[in-house]
Amino acid sequence: MAQTAYKGTWVKISDTILKVGERAPNIPAETAKVPLVMHLNGFLLTDEAQLGDRATIETLSSRIVTGDLIEINPHYTHSFGRFIPELGEIGPHLRKALEKEVEK
Amino acid sequence: MTAYQSVMARKNEIMKKAVGIDYDRFELEGCAFDYERMMREVGYSLDEIKGIQQRTRVGRTPLIELRNINRLIKQISPAGKGGRLFLKDEAANPSGSFKDRRASVSVYQAAKLGYKGVIAATSGNYGAAVASQAAKYGLKCIIVQETFDSRFVGQPEIVEKARACEAFGAEVVQLSVGPELFYYFLVLLEETNYFNASLYTPFGIAGIETLGSEIGEQMKDLTGEFPDYVVVTHAGGGNLTGTARGLKRVGAERTKFIAASVDLRALHMASDVDFNRKSFTTGHTGFGIPFATFPDRSDVPRNAARPLRYMDDYLMITQGEVFYTTEMLAQLEGLQRGPAGNTSLCAAVALAREVPEGTTLVVQETEYTGAGKCPTAQLTFAKSNGIEVRHGRREDSVPGKNILIPRNPEELGYERVDMDALRASYIKQVIKQYQKTRFSETEIAFLQEDCRIDRQTLEHLTEKV
Numbered sequence: 167m168a169q170t171a172y173k174g175t176w177v178k179i180s181d182t183i184l185k186v187g188e189r190a191p192n193i194p195a196e197t198a199k200v201p202l203v204m205h206l207n208g209f210l211l212t213d214e215a216q217l218g219d220r221a222t223i224e225t226l227s228s229r230i231v232t233g234d235l236i237e238i239n240p241h242y243t244h245s246f247g248r249f250i251p252e253l254g255e256i257g258p259h260l261r262k263a264l265e266k267e268v269e270k
Numbered sequence: 271m272t273a274y275q276s277v278m279a280r281k282n283e284i285m286k287k288a289v290g291i292d293y294d295r296f297e298l299e300g301c302a303f304d305y306e307r308m309m310r311e312v313g314y315s316l317d318e319i320k321g322i323q324q325r326t327r328v329g330r331t332p333l334i335e336l337r338n339i340n341r342l343i344k345q346i347s348p349a350g351k352g353g354r355l356f357l358k359d360e361a362a363n364p365s366g367s368f369k370d371r372r373a374s375v376s377v378y379q380a381a382k383l384g385y386k387g388v389i390a391a392t393s394g395n396y397g398a399a400v401a402s403q404a405a406k407y408g409l410k411c412i413i414v415q416e417t418f419d420s421r422f423v424g425q426p427e428i429v430e431k432a433r434a435c436e437a438f439g440a441e442v443v444q445l446s447v448g449p450e451l452f453y454y455f456l457v458l459l460e461e462t463n464y465f466n467a468s469l470y471t472p473f474g475i476a477g478i479e480t481l482g483s484e485i486g487e488q489m490k491d492l493t494g495e496f497p498d499y500v501v502v503t504h505a506g507g508g509n510l511t512g513t514a515r516g517l518k519r520v521g522a523e524r525t526k527f528i529a530a531s532v533d534l535r536a537l538h539m540a541s542d543v544d545f546n547r548k549s550f551t552t553g554h555t556g557f558g559i560p561f562a563t564f565p566d567r568s569d570v571p572r573n574a575a576r577p578l579r580y581m582d583d584y585l586m587i588t589q590g591e592v593f594y595t596t597e598m599l600a601q602l603e604g605l606q607r608g609p610a611g612n613t614s615l616c617a618a619v620a621l622a623r624e625v626p627e628g629t630t631l632v633v634q635e636t637e638y639t640g641a642g643k644c645p646t647a648q649l650t651f652a653k654s655n656g657i658e659v660r661h662g663r664r665e666d667s668v669p670g671k672n673i674l675i676p677r678n679p680e681e682l683g684y685e686r687v688d689m690d691a692l693r694a695s696y697i698k699q700v701i702k703q704y705q706k707t708r709f710s711e712t713e714i715a716f717l718q719e720d721c722r723i724d725r726q727t728l729e730h731l732t733e734k735v
């Protein structure tokens with residue numbers, strides 16, 4: 167994967183919004199002990215930045231925001247998942263139930 | 271004062287500028303405010319909304335009878351029982367859910383008032399709806415979503431929403447788990463001066479009324495009558511409130527409104543650990559119960575979604591049952607739709623087996639489906655988070671530990687939420703918020719309306735809490 171991004175590249179930055187200790191009162195302990203972190207995509211404004219560098223971007227709503235460069239040309243990887251046997255049998259089973267009714 | 275505290279302290283001021291509504295005008299006394307006046311003066315008439323929605327191709331979705339599922343219901347119902355299900359196919363809206371109805375009026379309002387952009391805090395379908403509408407009106411759009419836990423593992427359904435928002439040209443601010451999302455939302459409102467396209471303004475709720483009125487009219491056309499039941503996937507309460515108001519507007523006085531949520535009561539909504547232990551990001555009790563018992567917890571001073579005013583019954587089902595029903599809809603009716611939207615279908619199938627033959631039940635919406643937002647994706651994700659997925663019955667279901675898939679349709683059921691217990695916790699919240707137990711006549715009248723109970727029941731419940 168490319169380590170350097172140049173001005174105009176679509177990138178993802180990360181920034182800490184609230185540090186541990188600055189978080190709201192009355193949140194569960196497991197949430198209080200980690201910072202509130204933001205990820206944001208945009209076009210790189212900095213001339214050149216390496217992964218991990220501070221970098222400034224222009225977002226899709228034209229805001230200028232600075233954070234740590236964490237991804238270059240970020241893309242989506244969510245999928246349809248794997249085959250789930252318990253689901254796979256539902257369709258055939260229900261269709262059989264209706265076929266039987268037609269035979270009767 | 272920390273940055274967090276000082277921003278939170280300016281909350282009301284920021285919100286007033288960001289929604290263009292002076293809510294103080296509708297306050298009556300103590301806990302009471304004039305709900306109908308707010309809806310009348312701030313919202314739009316049904317015809318105005320229809321006009322707004324037609325221009326952006328929102329609404330007027332098909333309503334169809336689920337003939338094959340109805341045959342199945344007959345098979346598994348006792349003699350003389352077995353209702354007829356009808357489905358309102360809201361996935362046919364531009365961004366794939368009924369949320370377009372809400373967004374259409376909010377974004378129209380933002381454009382009319384001259385705002386340069388809109389912001390919404392949502393991890394769900396509403397983000398895509400606002401983004402789509404903003405594209406049509408040429409407004410800038412920011413969607414703030416709670417996306418991932420502290421390992422930066424994102425909920426697949428929410429990640430899919432981010433993709434959809436970006437596809438419509440919106441900026442997506444993705445945050446880790448925590449209620450301080452609201453703090454950052456306020457920061458962004460102050461920075462941009464954009465319109466808060468809140469889910470809970472009178473605009474948003476008025477936008478849903480057309481869903482109710484269309485159901486009324488379409489059922490009249492198909493069956494000659496208004497439906498006996500409308501089953502509604504319930505979370506923040508706008509869906510139920512708007513739909514019920516719309517049906518009442520066209521004269522459906524006897525229709526009963528049944529809320530349905532996935533039971534996730536065991537999981538904490540602000541927990542970094544529980545976040546990825548759930549397979550549903552909406553239509554569950556984590557929103558459904560708190561928003562019914564304390565609607566004004568929302569991002570506006572007075573929430574226009576007030577579900578207890580319209581809810582006749584509230585049924586909870588399991589995650590596994592909804593996945594089962596999602597397969598049923600695809601394989602028997604040829605309609606592949608998203609699981610969260612099928613929450614109401616799932617409850618409706620179980621309910622249909624108990625009602626007299628010929629009873630009509632409208633499943634009030636569907637949502638789009640796709641990568642990240644379909645049973646196989648969500649169950650694969652569940653397994654990767656240590657959730658056990660297997661066959662099993664609803665009684666053994668433990669949210670956050672297992673997801674149990676029924677073996678056959680007879681195993682679909684529900685657990686009823688005690689409506690009086692819900693009302694009692696509403697009253698408890700009012701007592702806590704307003705620090706009093708004695709209420710004026712105006713307040714009593716308001717509480718009766720907001721809980722839909724008579725005076726005697728109100729007194730009885732107040733005494734109990």
Ligand SMILES: Cc1ncc(COP(=O)(O)O)c(C=O)c1O
Pocket residue numbers: 367368369394395396503504505506507508509510552553610611635636637
């Ligand atoms: C598809 C779908 N159905 C139902 C709901 C619940 O609506 P509400 O939050 O208004 O109760 C939502 C949103 O949360 C949704 O996206």
